[in-house]
Amino acid sequence: MPAAPASPYTRQNPFPGKLVVNRTLCSEGSKKDTRHLEIDLTGWGLNYEVGDSMTLWPTNDPALVDEIIKTIGARGEEQVNGPKGPTTLRETLLRDCRITQTTPKFLKMIAARASAAPLLNDLLKPERKQDLDTYLWGMEVIDFLIEHPSIKWTPQELVETLAKLQPRLYSISSSLKAHPEEVHFTIDIVHYESRGRMRKGVCSTFLAERAEKVPVPVFPNTSKFRLPEDGNTPIIMVGPGTGIAPFRAYLQERKAVGAKGKNWLFFGSQHEHCNYFYKEELAELKRDGVLTRLDCAWSRDQADKSYVQHKMLNCAAEIWKWMDGEGAHFFVCGDARRMAKDVDAALRKIIQETGGKSEDVTNEYVEKLKSDKRYKRDVY
Numbered sequence: 242m243p244a245a246p247a248s249p250y251t252r253q254n255p256f257p258g259k260l261v262v263n264r265t266l267c268s269e270g271s272k273k274d275t276r277h278l279e280i281d282l283t284g285w286g287l288n289y290e291v292g293d294s295m296t297l298w299p300t301n302d303p304a305l306v307d308e309i310i311k312t313i314g315a316r317g318e319e320q321v322n323g324p325k326g327p328t329t330l331r332e333t334l335l336r337d338c339r340i341t342q343t344t345p346k347f348l349k350m351i352a353a354r355a356s357a358a359p360l361l362n363d364l365l366k367p368e369r370k371q372d373l374d375t376y377l378w379g380m381e382v383i384d385f386l387i388e389h390p391s392i393k394w395t396p397q398e399l400v401e402t403l404a405k406l407q408p409r410l411y412s413i414s415s416s417l418k419a420h421p422e423e424v425h426f427t428i429d430i431v432h433y434e435s436r437g438r439m440r441k442g443v444c445s446t447f448l449a450e451r452a453e454k455v456p457v458p459v460f461p462n463t464s465k466f467r468l469p470e471d472g473n474t475p476i477i478m479v480g481p482g483t484g485i486a487p488f489r490a491y492l493q494e495r496k497a498v499g500a501k502g503k504n505w506l507f508f509g510s511q512h513e514h515c516n517y518f519y520k521e522e523l524a525e526l527k528r529d530g531v532l533t534r535l536d537c538a539w540s541r542d543q544a545d546k547s548y549v550q551h552k553m554l555n556c557a558a559e560i561w562k563w564m565d566g567e568g569a570h571f572f573v574c575g576d577a578r579r580m581a582k583d584v585d586a587a588l589r590k591i592i593q594e595t596g597g598k599s600e601d602v603t604n605e606y607v608e609k610l611k612s613d614k615r616y617k618r619d620v621y
């Protein structure tokens with residue numbers, strides 16, 4: 242039989258996906274804007290695995306591009322040599338340059354040319370790196386351009402001080418066995434206010450606001466965040482917020498292949514009434530017996546915070562039974578900075594207090610879980 246033709250799609254030439262579903266996972270009263278997105282992959286023949294993530298290439302907000310062009314007194318049609326080669330100023334700002342976060346080169350240019358920028362000059366000293374980072378939190382390129390109208394930029398000069406626009410990674414929240422030729426995502430849309438302006442995360446708002454009209458370049462990333470090979474192995478999944486994404490995919494996969502292993506999900510979000518992502522799907526999975534147990538932590542429904550690790554500690558004996566007695570695998574996905582550390586501490590507490598181990602033995606136990614690939618994290 243002749244070999245199948247090689248796919249023309251690579252990281253350098255990503256597949257032009259079509260965004261076909263863009264629906265909110267939140268309802269009235271929500272402070273978050275988390276979306277369920279589906280991209281049609283028809284024509285690719287891609288085989289991703291649950292647990293993998295995808296790289297997506299966004300374009301910048303055209304309104305912000307126009308504002309930058311206007312602020313430097315340009316028209317947008319000027320020819321420039323951008324990070325991806327020669328094109329117009331507007332095109333390179335839309336597609337190739339990082340136009341929100343500043344770069345050291347950009348800041349040095351501002352400091353050198355501004356009629357008065359004593360604070361910035363001081364903050365650019367190597368020993369003040371941390372103060373500079375604090376100062377820059379919530380500051381974008383446009384803020385400096387507006388603040389220093391006396392600086393004259395040629396389009397080429399501006400482009401040369403900006404970094405290249407980077408793609409973003411997203412956990413896949415679907416299984417190909419349940420949704421052939423599709424990939425689903427669970428994405429928190431980044432909006433925040435700083436210095437009196439509304440700011441938008443580049444890729445999340447590209448997907449939420451503009452991607453329906455244009456192709457969405459996507460390419461998969463293979464991950465080690467995989468289900469156990471044996472479908473009979475029980476799994477415990479801890480995925481608050483967007484961390485639920487890969488676990489939705491795991492559950493779809495286990496249902497599709499008829500895996501018999503038990504599945505326990507810890508989910509957490511702000512409010513039960515407006516932030517219960519995939520509520521109906523999870524209820525159906527429970528009814529079908531695929532989702533053995535579901536514990537939810539609603540952090541803002543009572544005076545004291547309730548987080549996934551608190552729910553874990555409330556059922557320490559059952560977790561210990563699954564982990565030590567039944568060889569369960571333990572998965573964590575979502576926020577790296579605080580949640581994943583706190584969940585790790587809760588797991589260690591359960592091993593130590595419920596399992597009756599010393600601190601040293603607990604640490605060895607956790608290392609063994611990791612080396613046996615029974616404790617996996619996908620955190621960002």
Ligand SMILES: Cc1cc2nc3c(=O)[nH]c(=O)nc-3n(C[C@H](O)[C@H](O)[C@H](O)COP(=O)(O)OP(=O)(O)OC[C@H]3O[C@@H](n4cnc5c(N)ncnc54)[C@H](O)[C@@H]3O)c2cc1C
Binds near residue numbers: 446
């Ligand atoms: C392996 C992996 C998997 C991921 N999976 C998912 C996923 O499934 N779902 C998901 O939603 N995300 C996921 N992410 C995160 C995702 O890649 C992006 O980082 C996220 O969507 C933000 O990108 P953006 O382009 O919208 O925002 P950006 O334009 O990158 O803006 C974000 C930046 O804005 C700044 N910022 C944000 N809030 C504030 C504030 N309040 N004040 C001041 N500054 C602020 C910070 O500098 C922050 O880094 C994942 C990341 C990794 C590495």
Ligand SMILES: NC(=O)c1ccc[n+]([C@@H]2O[C@H](COP(=O)([O-])OP(=O)(O)OC[C@H]3O[C@@H](n4cnc5c(N)ncnc54)[C@H](OP(=O)(O)O)[C@@H]3O)[C@@H](O)[C@H]2O)c1
Binds near residue numbers: 575578579
């Ligand atoms: N900048 C930050 O500090 C920060 C923090 C988390 C996530 N993020 C980023 O925001 C994006 C979306 O986040 P998301 O929607 O996945 O999560 P999220 O909505 O920010 O959080 C989901 C749930 O986790 C709770 N939570 C907060 N701190 C926790 C902790 N230490 N341990 C356990 N649970 C905790 C939240 O409670 P409360 O909100 O009520 O505290 C909320 O109920 C991601 O890109 C992520 O990287 C940023």
